[in-house]
Structures are given as structure tokens and as C-alpha cells.
Amino acid sequence: MATLEFFPIDVDYITTLAGRALIRIFGRTVDGKKVCIYDDTFEPYFYVFPRKQTDIRPLIEKLTTLKIKDTPHISFVTKVDIVKKHIIGEEREILKVFVNHPSDVSVLKKEITFFKEATGVAESDIQFYKRYLIDKHITPLVSCTVEGEEMEDTVNCDIILKARNIQQTNDALIKNPKILAFDIEVSSTLGTPNPKEDPIVMVAFYGNEGYSKVITWKSFSQPKKHVEFVSDEAELIIRFKDTITEYKPDYIVGYFSDGFDFPYLRDRAEKYKIKLALGLDGKPIKFSKRTDINTTRIKGIAHIDIYKFIVRAMRDTLDVESFDLDTVATKLLGEGKADIPITELHHAWESNDQEKIRAYCDYNLQDAKITYRLTNLMLPQLNEFVKVVGLPIDEVSRMSFGQLIENYLMRRVQEFNEIIPNKPDYAEKKRRATESYEGGYVYEPQPGTYNDIIVFDFKSLFPTIISAHNICVSTITLNQVDSIPSPDILVNRKLTRYYFSHAKEGFMPVIIKDILTRRNRIKEIMKKDEKKDPVLDARQYSLKILANSFYGYLGFSAARWYNNACAASITAYARQYIKNVITKVKENGFNVIYGDTDSVFFSLGNKTKKDALLFLQEINRELPSLMELEFENYYPRGIFVMKKGDEKGAKKKYALIDEQGKIKVTGFESIRGDWSVIAKEVQKKVFEIILKDNDIPGALTYTQQIIKQVYAKEIPLEKMIIKKRLKKDISDYENIGPHVEVAKRLQQRGEKVTIGTKIAYIINEGKGIVRERARLLDETESYDSEYYVKNQILPAVAKIFEVLGYDEKSLIMQEQSSLSDFSKK
């Protein structure tokens, strides 16, 4: 008998020779050993609802004799218990049905739906390992104590234990997990690397304590210590495998490795008949291709595609044009990729340019290194999600917020003895998708520029409403006694109110309060801390987005706890609160400019910032607990573009400048990526002149000046380049865009153009439609001024000038001599 403390990393189950399920937990012990725990004490089960009380006995009889033969396997029930459970708040006697094997659950469930004594089944769609983690209260990465016997097995672990008893005894998180980041480089001619032709030429690893390794199959003189030469690509792949096996990482990390590195390695390994048997159980890597989304999983090791997580977690907060590795790393780490164009790797490799190959090895290692560093940076957030949701890190890293919330709820509702609702079927999802309700309130601004702007916003508005008004699927009621109605809600063109019982706190408010107080605790610690601990910050931030996702979850058609009425009530309260604030802002002599869902923008007029802050305190005194209106910022100037009277879908479009001179632009996102440099430049500069210098005529003159230069061909050609990527094979395009047309010509020239090739073109002067005039930089004689003014520059700035009273004509008119002559709208 041995006792052991360890941190679970990966959990699954296997089937024994006797046909029983055996839970398997891979992890790392406190002293750094790889461990595998087997647990055969857990039995699969689900619930069955009897139609009526008198059906219980015959139903149990029927269940216990139920056998379904699907040779060679027989599915059968092993035991039936009568249990009391809550179904959305209401207690009922139902049957807990234990079965022989996890796969029996779905087999038997299908049969039981035809039983006249039963009205349905529940919790039959929860994977066995999830069920295990939930029921045993085990959270991956958090310390577990296990008692059991050591045993022999083929898994590649230092210790193998058959568990007798396993439990989470404290909340210590895994310290210094072994992380191994990797990256491959491919020698490809042009466009997307093609795994059928283009070989992997190098692979780099970066791990804890500066562990570095680059493997490549062309040698050069005086290589760095970490460089390993092999004879060919096949050996490179074998050494790739060995390196991982020897390093024994807990996490393997790549940047877009689900989508590129691993699938590529798979294809190349296949060519040489090499098995990528990286799993600790000796099994190969598992690839799953779900329509568009690839995932690569390794048994016993958590594979994290940190790109996926960064995009999911930071899409709204990280202000970048693209989530490519260089941009993200530069922004988050202050360190980007090595400065050498990857497009030239092919040439260097083919021509045996030793110096360049050496440089590409450094480049390769740098990619692995920044991937490693990004992982470390994101780890506190990932850990927080793992701790809250209770699932393995590789899974959590790929989950949407809806899934995170759902899995969190599935775990937490156990405390309330709640049954987990079934996932909706396709028809139900469709039906739900048609249900809509009113969203947040928008106070539409008068377009124009404003000075001395104050912004207040509600701190976590939706979560605090859920908590303050006890909004929950379990408290919503038809019984108007002891319950409080929501504000009026428009349902099918009729004003309605939903009622929420306040007799007992619902489980959703309780759970959300937990998240919010947990977050507040972290923020309290942070306040005392002089140098804001980034780990704590990441943790409080992840709790914030988790809390904020709750509302969206209630309105998400595929959610188990979908509830349109709850979602509609939350926004109804939100509208009430923000309208109330807006009214008070006006009453207090400020000028309201704009408001959206949880925020209000107003100008001070002849009042002061201090007045505004005192007023804020006043408002907060009246708000229920946890709800709070916050001072967001003060902006000396701002410009609002959206129009009053526009349809309700009017997009928020505004730009603000803060006291530090930093310009915050919202809603002008169309000007990015595939626009020409000149268009982006003009828009940026126009904002600067208007907001920094408060010089509208100046901005106008500047724009006219640029347009004049465009017509005079004074703009360097480089600034006119438009870049678009080929997404399918040239022949597959039905609509031939300019970039496709150029790609065709490139191909005729004998250049290799494949899916993924980025085409950079310039629209030239001449006859014909736009695509006929698209040329490469070196083919360009003279760009089409008209096109660039009308399709690039004007769209970028016209909206801005429009609100200032100038139409497009005034921007292009060259003859006008003084500003006063410009046509005012």
C-alpha cells in the first residue's frame, strides 16, 4: 500500500479484458515523477424519470432485466437506485441507473426513451471521465492524494498505482510544470507549404530553464551547442519524437500547432511510415478533424495550441491587426520573430547556403522561444480556468466561453442537487435560434466633436444584475406571490414581465456571486501590492470574463441551461439601470453624448471633473450591493460618427483622445489588414489633427493635400499596395477578384501560386474593370488615382468629415481657394 501526492494532467478511461471501465489519470508527483493512476471503482450511470409515482416499481423491474446485445458486447443495467434530485429547482424522485460500461449509457438510453413508464433520461450525455472528475471532486493540476497498490504496466511512467482511494486534499496548484514549446520549418517554394512535396527541414524546441534544441538535416560549420544534425528528414522526425520522450514534458506547446505543425508532421511521418507514438500509453498522437477545427491530442501529455487560446481569450482586449506570432509576441512580450524573411528559406536550403541555414536555425529557435514565453504569460489565465471549470488544461485551452460556463455549471450544480439538463437536439437549437429579445440600450449621439468628456460604466453589469435580482432558471416563476417582476419586456409585440422568486437564492446567482467575490478578493490583494502582479491580474481578468459570459450563455441556443426569459430580463434590467443613470446625468446639469448598454459618455459643460465624481458617489449609494458605476476615464476631446435616427443596428463609431494624448478608436475596424498603407495613414492622421490639435480645417486641408498628391502621382508605389490572400485554388474561384486575376498571371509566368499565397497588387490606370488593371508592383507604371481616392482614401475618412459637415465633394475639390467656400451640408 502506498500513499502519493500528485497533480493530475490528463484523464481518460480504458476497457479491461473483463469489459469494465478503468479510469486512468496521468500526472506528475510533487517530486517530479511521471505517474499513472488506475481507478476501477467508479461506475457509469445516468438518470431516468418515471412517468408517475406508481411507475417506479415496474420501471425498475424493466430496467434491471433490460439487455441489449450488440455482439460481442452486451449492454445491461447493474443497479437502480431511487434518488431525490432537483429538476430546475423542483425536487422529484427519479431513478439513478448504473450500467456495466460507459458505452452502455447511450445504447440503453435509446431503448428507454420508448418505455411508457418513463418520460425521459438525463445526464446520459456526459462523458465518463468528466463524470468521474465531477463526482470525485477532482480538479486537474490541483494536488491529489491517492492510496493504492503499485502495479506493473506498459505505460511510460515512473510510478503506476491502482487506486483504492483518491481525493483532493488541498488546493495547491502544480508548480513549474515541464513545458516544451516546439516549432517546425518547412522548405516550400511559394504559398502554403504542401505536405506532399515540401519537406520539414528543421525543428526547434524551447523548454524550462532555457532548454534549447534545434534539429536539422543540413550541416554548417561551428554550430551552436543546441544544434543537432541528422542525415535526413526521416531521422529528423524520429529525433523529434525522441526529444519529447526524453524531455518528458507535462505540456507540449505550439503556435497554431493544431492547424499546422502537428498535421504537417503527421503527413510527413506517414510518408516514411514512422509512427508518432508520443502518448505515454505508447499510442500515436490522435488527430480529430471536426469540419474546420483540427485538434491534436497526446495521451498523458497536454498539447496546448497557444494561438487558439490567445485568440479566444484576447480577441476583444488585445489591440492588434492580426494574431500572427510576430505581432502577438511583439505586443505581449516586447520580443518578436527573428528578422529574416521565411519566404527565402526555400532558396537558402536548396542552394546549401550555410550562413543562411544557420540563421534560419536561430529563427526557428526564436519561434519556439517566444511560443514558450507566451505560454508562460498565459498560464495564470489557463490555470484559473482549469481551477474554476475542473477539466484538463488541454481541453480548457480549446474551449469557448460558452463551454467553459457550461462545464463550470455542470460541476457546481452538484452542490444544489440539480440535474444537468440535456443538450438540446438539432430542432430545439433551431427553434431557440429564432427566439430573440431586446439587447442593451443605446443612446445615439449627435454626430460631431465634443470636449471634456467623462465616461462612466457599470462594473460587470450583467453579472451583478443576475446577483442583485436573483435571476436564475430555478427562480423564474409564474407564481407572482413572493416574487418580483422584471421591468417591462416586449415579447411578441406585447409588454410582458417575468417574475423571479426571492424566497430562495437561485443557484446561478450564488455561483456568479462566488466568481465575483473571488475576483474582488484578488483585486483587494492587488491593491495592497505596489507592483501589480501580472499573475493576479490575469486571474482576476479571467474571472471577469467568465462572469460576463454567463449572460451570453443563457441566450446561447446550444446551452443546456438556455433560458430566453432570463436573458431577456437581464437586458431589461440593464436598460432600466443605464436609462436611469442617463436621466440623472442630465438632471445634474451634464450633457449626455452617448450611452451603450453599460456606459454613459457626457461632457462637463460648465461643471468640473470633481462635480462628476461626487455625482458618481451619489449614484452608487442607491445601487444594490455588488452593483457599481465606475469612473472609466476623462477625455479632453472626442468625435462621434454614428447618426441619430439611423436604424438600431447603427454601429458604434467614435474616437477619443485621453489626457496622455493616446487616441482610442472604436468601430473603424474596416480600415486594416488588406487596405493600402496610404488609406490607413490618412485615417490615422485625420484623427490626430482633429483630436490633438482640434483643427478641423487642418484635417480637411491635409486630406485634400494627400488627394492632390495622389492625383499628381507623388505617392510612393509601396503605399498603394493592396494585399489579399488566395484562399482556394485559382480555378475554383467563381468571382474573380483583382488578386485572383494577378495570381493567374503569376502562374502563367511559371511561378508557383497555391492556396495561401499572399498577392500584393496595385490598381493601374487604363481601360477595363478593376481586376483587369490589377498589377504587381514591378509591373506597375502608373497607379489609378481615381481608384485610390474613391475606393481607399475616401472610404477611410468620409464618415469622419461627414459628421463635421463636409461631404465627399469638398474633399476632392481642388479649385476652392478658401475653406469658407467649402460646401457645408
Added chain:
DNA sequence: TGGTTCCACAT
């Protein structure tokens, strides 16, 4: 207006 289509990112 709503229903398609495209696209991220990797070399």
C-alpha cells in the same frame, strides 16, 4: 434584409 461566402494562422 437575410442568407451565403470567406477567412483566421502556419512556411
Added chain:
DNA sequence: CAGTTTGGAACCA
């Protein structure tokens, strides 16, 4: 406990 699982913008009649 399985194979219908993205999400947002641009485009298009």
C-alpha cells in the same frame, strides 16, 4: 455517454 461543434465581416442579390 462519439460523428450536426466557430464567429464575425464582407458580400450579394
